[in-house]
Amino acid sequence: MLEITDLVHSYGSHRVLDGVSIRAAEGELVCVVGPSGCGKSTLLRSVAGLIRPTGGRVLIGGQPVDRIPDNLAVVFQDYSRSLYPWMTAANNVALPLRRRGLDRRRRREAATAALDQVGLADAADKYPWEMSGGMQQRVSIARALAYRPSLLLMDEPFGSVDAQTREDLEDLVLRVCAHHGMTTLLITHDIDESVYVGDRVVVLTRSPARVAADLPVGLGDSRDQIATRQLDAFVRLRAEVGRLVRGGSSTSTVLEKH
Amino acid sequence: MNVIRAVGRLWLVPVTLVVWEVATRAAEQPFFPPPSATLARMGEMWLSGPPAHLLLTEQAMDDFGPSLARLFAGWALAAVLGVAAGIAIGCSPRLSGYLDPLIHLGRAVPPPLLVPFFLALLKLSTPAQLTTIVFGIIWPILLNTIDGTRTVDRQHLETARIFGFSTAQRLTRVIVPAAMPKIFAGLRLALSLALILLIIAEILAGSGGLGYRLLTAQRTYLYTDMWGCLVVLGLLGYLLNSAFLLMERRVLAWHRNARQTT
Amino acid sequence: MEHARVLRGVAGVAGFLAAAEVVGATGLIDDRFLPRMSTILRGAAELLVDQEFLADARASLAAWGLGLLLTVAVSVPAGLALGALPPVERAVRPLIEFLRPIPSVAIIPLAILIFSDNLHLRVAVIVYAASWPIVINTIYALRDVDPLAKETLRSFGFGPMSVLLRVALPSAAPFIATGIRVAAGTAVILVVSAELLAGGAEGIGIYITEAASGNRMDLMLGAALWAGLFGVLSNTALVAVERRLFRWHDVRTGAAR
Ligand SMILES: Nc1ncnc2c1ncn2[C@@H]1O[C@H](COP(=O)(O)OP(=O)(O)O)[C@@H](O)[C@H]1O
Ligand SMILES: [Mg+2]
Numbered sequence: 118m119l120e121i122t123d124l125v126h127s128y129g130s131h132r133v134l135d136g137v138s139i140r141a142a143e144g145e146l147v148c149v150v151g152p153s154g155c156g157k158s159t160l161l162r163s164v165a166g167l168i169r170p171t172g173g174r175v176l177i178g179g180q181p182v183d184r185i186p187d188n189l190a191v192v193f194q195d196y197s198r199s200l201y202p203w204m205t206a207a208n209n210v211a212l213p214l215r216r217r218g219l220d221r222r223r224r225r226e227a228a229t230a231a232l233d234q235v236g237l238a239d240a241a242d243k244y245p246w247e248m249s250g251g252m253q254q255r256v257s258i259a260r261a262l263a264y265r266p267s268l269l270l271m272d273e274p275f276g277s278v279d280a281q282t283r284e285d286l287e288d289l290v291l292r293v294c295a296h297h298g299m300t301t302l303l304i305t306h307d308i309d310e311s312v313y314v315g316d317r318v319v320v321l322t323r324s325p326a327r328v329a330a331d332l333p334v335g336l337g338d339s340r341d342q343i344a345t346r347q348l349d350a351f352v353r354l355r356a357e358v359g360r361l362v363r364g365g366s367s368t369s370t371v372l373e374k375h
Numbered sequence: 376m377n378v379i380r381a382v383g384r385l386w387l388v389p390v391t392l393v394v395w396e397v398a399t400r401a402a403e404q405p406f407f408p409p410p411s412a413t414l415a416r417m418g419e420m421w422l423s424g425p426p427a428h429l430l431l432t433e434q435a436m437d438d439f440g441p442s443l444a445r446l447f448a449g450w451a452l453a454a455v456l457g458v459a460a461g462i463a464i465g466c467s468p469r470l471s472g473y474l475d476p477l478i479h480l481g482r483a484v485p486p487p488l489l490v491p492f493f494l495a496l497l498k499l500s501t502p503a504q505l506t507t508i509v510f511g512i513i514w515p516i517l518l519n520t521i522d523g524t525r526t527v528d529r530q531h532l533e534t535a536r537i538f539g540f541s542t543a544q545r546l547t548r549v550i551v552p553a554a555m556p557k558i559f560a561g562l563r564l565a566l567s568l569a570l571i572l573l574i575i576a577e578i579l580a581g582s583g584g585l586g587y588r589l590l591t592a593q594r595t596y597l598y599t600d601m602w603g604c605l606v607v608l609g610l611l612g613y614l615l616n617s618a619f620l621l622m623e624r625r626v627l628a629w630h631r632n633a634r635q636t637t
Numbered sequence: 638m639e640h641a642r643v644l645r646g647v648a649g650v651a652g653f654l655a656a657a658e659v660v661g662a663t664g665l666i667d668d669r670f671l672p673r674m675s676t677i678l679r680g681a682a683e684l685l686v687d688q689e690f691l692a693d694a695r696a697s698l699a700a701w702g703l704g705l706l707l708t709v710a711v712s713v714p715a716g717l718a719l720g721a722l723p724p725v726e727r728a729v730r731p732l733i734e735f736l737r738p739i740p741s742v743a744i745i746p747l748a749i750l751i752f753s754d755n756l757h758l759r760v761a762v763i764v765y766a767a768s769w770p771i772v773i774n775t776i777y778a779l780r781d782v783d784p785l786a787k788e789t790l791r792s793f794g795f796g797p798m799s800v801l802l803r804v805a806l807p808s809a810a811p812f813i814a815t816g817i818r819v820a821a822g823t824a825v826i827l828v829v830s831a832e833l834l835a836g837g838a839e840g841i842g843i844y845i846t847e848a849a850s851g852n853r854m855d856l857m858l859g860a861a862l863w864a865g866l867f868g869v870l871s872n873t874a875l876v877a878v879e880r881r882l883f884r885w886h887d888v889r890t891g892a893a894r
Contacts, residue, residue, distance in 0.1 A: 167533055191537045198530040202633040203552040212548060213538030246633040264538065387728045388735075406750045472645030477653055483822075483868025487742075487830045488842065488861045491849035496670045571740040575830050578742075586743070593746035605743055612738025 118143045118300045119164070119268060124173035126159055133159045134170065135325035139302075141317075146294055146301040148311035151321030152362055157304045160326070161272050164302065165191055177268055186268075187216065190261035194273040196253040200245040200260075206232060207241035210260045217264070231263035232256070235289060251282035255289065262293055269294065269301045275310070284342050287314050291340060308358045312351060313340060320361040329361045408599045417603040442573060442584040445501065449508030450569045454562055457513045461520025461558075462550065471521065478517065486511030486572055490579045504576035511572040512565040519561030523554030556630045559623045566619055570612055585611075654678075672855045680855030681862050689844070690860065696839035698867075700756055701828050704763030708820055712768035713813060716775025720809070721801055726776060733772075741766030741823070742830045755837035762827050767820035774816030778809035811883040818875045825868055 119141040126134040133156040141147045151157050163170040164177075166185040175182040177189065193199045200209045210228035219227065232241055235255040245253050254274060261269055271290070275283040291314060294301045305311050311318045312334060320329040334354065336345060345351055392410055399409040408416075421435035428436075464471045486507055493503040493510075527550055535545045551558075577586025585604055592600035624631070654674050660666070661673035668676070684690045719726040745762055752758035786804045795803070832842025841860055848856040 165537060167536065185536055185539065187539055189537070191534075193530055193534070195530065198528050199534065201531065201534075201549065201552070203555075203629045204548075212544070213540070215541075215544065216539045244629055244632070246629065260538075384727065385731050388731050391732060406747070469645070472642050473649030473652070475642075476646040476650050479869050479872075480865050483825075483872065484861050484865035485826045485829045485868070487826060487833055488845055488864055490833070491845060492854065492857050492861070495849060495852070495854065567738065567740075570738075571742050571826075574740045575742045575834075578746075578834060589743060589746055593749065598750075601746060605739060605747065608743050609735055609739035612740060613735065616738055 120176040122174045126170040132325040135327050139319050141300050144298045146316045148315030149304045149319045150311040155321050155324045156326035188267045190264045190266040192257045192271040192274045194276045196250045199257045202245050205242050206256045210263050213264050227263045231259040235259045250278045269299045271303045312355050413602040416599040438585050438588050446573050449505050453509045453513040457516030458520050461517045462524050465521040465524025482514035487575050494580045500580045500582045503580045507576040508572045512568045515564040516561040519557045523557030527553040563619050676855045677858045681859030684859050693839050693841050693844040697828050697841040700759040704760040705824050708764045708767045712771040716772040720776040720779025737769050745834045749835050759831045762831050763824045766827050767823045770819040771816035774812045778812035782808050814879045
């Protein structure tokens with residue numbers, strides 16, 4: 118579904134991505150984790166077609182990305198800027214649906230349904246500034262869901278909300294992505310989160326970014342904030358990813374001996 | 376309660392008026408009539424008409440009518456031109472590169488200096504007055520619109536690109552609302568400037584209106600009339616500004632609230 | 638980048654001049670009223686050696702400079718006093734709120750009665766009208782001073798006066814400077830307005846009135862052009878001074894710009 122091959126990007130002479138290759142199968146949720154400033158957002162922006170990478174190739178559903186694909190949605194990090202503050206939640210969700218050729222009433226229905234899915238049925242007529250950060254990020258997710266993309270990109274979507282909200286949102290994403298069978302690329306710098314949410318975890322090195330490891334998670338489909346995080350497999354994988362993010366070499370050979 | 380608070384806030388106003396009244400009566404200087412005389416004269420000039428006309432006299436119609444019409448026409452014209460051009464320039468760094476020096480020069484030319492020129496070119500006083508107002512007040516609108524358009528949040532623009540907004544949608548749903556707070560700031564500044572330029576244009580290229588009345592009062596030694604004009608101009612400026620703020624508060628409710636919460 | 642921007646600016650100005658010249662050459666507009674661009678530019682150049690114009694420009698400049706100086710001398714202390722003494726500010730506020738919206742040029746006819754000397758007249762009008770932005774900016778700036786910084790100094794036993802001088806004044810200075818820049822622009826408008834309305838012997842407004850009565854549109858527009866260039870230069874100079882003096886100041890938006 119998503120094929121990123123040898124992606125290279127430099128801002129001027131400053132190389133940020135140095136040959137990154139990532140693949141995601143249909144319906145898969147891939148987490149990309151890496152230290153702050155390593156080039157994760159640059160990677161996402163290349164996939165979204167917001168910037169033209171210096172080299173390499175991105176295919177979505179077999180089509181090369183040369184402008185912004187119409188079957189893709191993005192949830193940005195900063196909740197305070199991801200919605201338009203001059204529109205209600207429902208209008209924020211409904212506006213992109215014009216591109217889907219829906220009339221006003223059907224747009225409104227789709228928006229209400231999407232808001233309902235993220236547990237905000239009552240907030241349709243609220244403005245972003247009348248909502249908490251977590252609620253605003255839910256609206257962002259609802260906007261992406263209503264748009265029915267085949268690929269969902271998220272750039273540190275829970276980076277600026279409190280811990281409790283973050284856990285709720287992680288579970289929400291797991292639920293809706295599975296429900297819609299959406300292929301999802303979720304970018305994070307949080308090691309725990311990447312292991313908890315992902316079907317696979319791709320670890321990037323410090324800048325310039327390369328793929329340090331591509332690890333299957335294998336924790337099964339149903340996850341629970343407390344039980345899953347206590348599993349041995351979870352703890353081990355988290356330690357492994359942690360080592361890699363801090364620049365250590367892979368210890369998977371050691372793990373395999375156990 | 377409210378009365379007490381108002382007295383606590385406004386006590387200096389009656390005190391000033393009383394001191395002014397006493398001082399002017401004592402000085403008996405013709406240029407400085409006592410405020411009571413000014414007030415009485417204002418009532419006589421403008422508010423002694425028939426009740427059917429809300430007490431407005433014919434002279435009130437002659438003084439305020441043309442002035443307000445010019446003021447709002449000039450302001451509206453400058454708003455349309457300034458906002459449209461500002462959005463175009465703000466959206467295109469290239470265009471703004473070409474026009475920047477011209478805009479800065481245009482803004483710096485003192486508009487009163489051009490009144491004689493506009494008058495010679497356009498022959499008629501009303502077009503010359505309107506041109507003076509538009510030329511004088513378009514700059515804050517233009518510059519604020521450019522600034523507002525240029526500083527739209529990058530994430531807001533990228534969201535529009537990701538979700539494939541059409542050009543019209545991007546303009547009307549994203550760029551213009553985002554720039555609106557700055558545009559309004561420019562429009563408000565322009566409104567108070569418009570009043571200044573209206574007066575200067577009516578004095579220099581005059582044929583009726585408050586500025587003209589002010590000038591004739593001064594030239595014909597009607598100093599109470601002149602003071603009446605000053606007072607009413609102050610009131611007008613205050614009312615215009617307050618009315619605009621009221622409107623701004625409604626239109627930009629999201630902006631005020633969004634700023635408070637983040 | 639900078640280079641390209643300058644080139645574009647030059648191209649823009651050249652394009653504008655050329656377009657105006659072409660429109661003039663088509664004869665669509667009577668060139669007695671709107672002279673050709675080349676005629677205007679020649680007129681502007683001639684003004685540089687025209688003794689009469691130079692004397693007028695000097696007179697206006699003197700009134701402007703003197704007025705601005707006096708404005709700063711009056712309004713900065715007034716703003717500081719009002720900003721430092723909130724009860725006084727609260728009492729005076731309604732008066733300010735009524736006086737400020739009076740369109741500044743409307744007081745010129747009154748000033749004509751009071752001042753027989755043209756320089757005094759212009760200076761007085763400038764001081765009245767250009768003080769507002771400085772006073773208001775100073776009040777707001779003092780109100781915005783970081784209370785923590787003030788408290789810190791107070792806790793070391795400094796009195797209110799030295800807190801004002803050491804913390805409040807420096808952190809308010811950039812806003813006061815912005816107010817002065819706005820006032821400088823207002824003062825230009827008032828000088829020429831006073832000259833146009835009150836007449837007198839010398840001043841750029843007088844020069845323009847005479848050029849208009851002699852139907853010399855080229856000289857009129859040339860003089861206006863020089864006035865505009867002067868405005869650009871003085872504004873640029875003030876911005877440069879602000880940048881130099883307040884490099885430490887992160888670019889916040891002022892109360893009035
Ligand atoms: N538009 C840009 N121009 C120049 N440098 C940039 C730009 N965007 C990001 N960078 C630089 O590229 C590097 C990677 O940035 P980014 O992709 O945002 O990292 P991350 O999302 O992993 O924190 C950083 O060093 C950043 O300073
Ligand atoms: Mg990032």
